[in-house]
Amino acid sequence: MAKILIVDDEKDIVSALKIYLSAQGYDILTAGDGKEAISLLQTEHPDLVLMDIMMPEMDGITATAKMREITNVPIILLTAKSEDSDKILGLDIGADDYITKPFNPPEVIARVRSQLRRYTKLGGQTVEPDVYTIGSIELDDKRKRVTADGEEVSLTPYEYGILKFLMRNPGRVFSSREIYREVWNEDPLGSEGVVAVHIRHLREKIEIDPGEPRYLKVVWGQGYMMEDSYEKQNSKKHM
Numbered sequence: 001m002a003k004i005l006i007v008d009d010e011k012d013i014v015s016a017l018k019i020y021l022s023a024q025g026y027d028i029l030t031a032g033d034g035k036e037a038i039s040l041l042q043t044e045h046p047d048l049v050l051m052d053i054m055m056p057e058m059d060g061i062t063a064t065a066k067m068r069e070i071t072n073v074p075i076i077l078l079t080a081k082s083e084d085s086d087k088i089l090g091l092d093i094g095a096d097d098y099i100t101k102p103f104n105p106p107e108v109i110a111r112v113r114s115q116l117r118r119y120t121k122l123g124g125q126t127v128e129p130d131v132y133t134i135g136s137i138e139l140d141d142k143r144k145r146v147t148a149d150g151e152e153v154s155l156t157p158y159e160y161g162i163l164k165f166l167m168r169n170p171g172r173v174f175s176s177r178e179i180y181r182e183v184w185n186e187d188p189l190g191s192e193g194v195v196a197v198h199i200r201h202l203r204e205k206i207e208i209d210p211g212e213p214r215y216l217k218v219v220w221g222q223g224y225m226m227e228d229s230y231e232k233q234n235s236k237k238h239m
Helices: 011-022 034-044 060-067 084-092 105-123 157-168 176-184 193-206 230-237
Strands: 003-007 027-031 048-052 075-079 097-100 131-134 137-140 145-148 151-153 216-219 223-226
Touching: 003 011, 003 034, 011 027, 011 105, 027 034, 034 048, 034 060, 048 060, 048 105, 060 075, 060 084, 075 084, 075 105, 084 097, 097 105, 131 157, 137 157, 145 193, 157 176, 157 193, 157 223, 176 193, 176 223, 193 216
Parallel strands: 003 027, 003 048, 048 075, 075 097
Antiparallel strands: 131 137, 137 145, 145 151, 216 223
16 A cells, blocks of 8 residues: 655644544655655655645745655645645645645545556656566567577567566566466466466576576466576575
């Protein structure tokens, strides 16, 4: 669940917001001023910030400007009705929305959900790299090219899709159903057995000894994974 940072010097408001949002399953962090908020932003990496404008030490406008230098997480300002000019300034320097005090819980929850949804779809997704490398296996997604031990390997679209999925998630085990759903983009409905066939073909193409694979491993009873520690373990033996 998303992590939300609440920034306000009024303890009653912080307590109320914490109750509202915790009840929705969000993890909550709190800060009493902008300076403390920036410190938490850098160490705890929240997914959204709810920030009051009028605070000691560092006000919400200044904190918003500084946060925008290091992150694009949604920032919702908490404002009084008399702070119209501050609302405009806050939006101009990078705040995403504002909530006017006194606020009601449904509005807070709705605005938080809306900003998190927009952030996930548009601004908050991690940029995927063009090249994935694990040991001697390299996948260049921009050129759709795979090499193993320096030699280019010819893969079918499904083999390529499986390899890319596993290389994006090294060390994680995925069942045949999960792999099928990701690569074929549909529920297997009994067809997940084809994953084993493609895995076998992949091993024949990227492993030196398919019978003793270095990278593309099976975890019996659970699924498959891309081993990312082989090279590390091998290098330690020669240290």
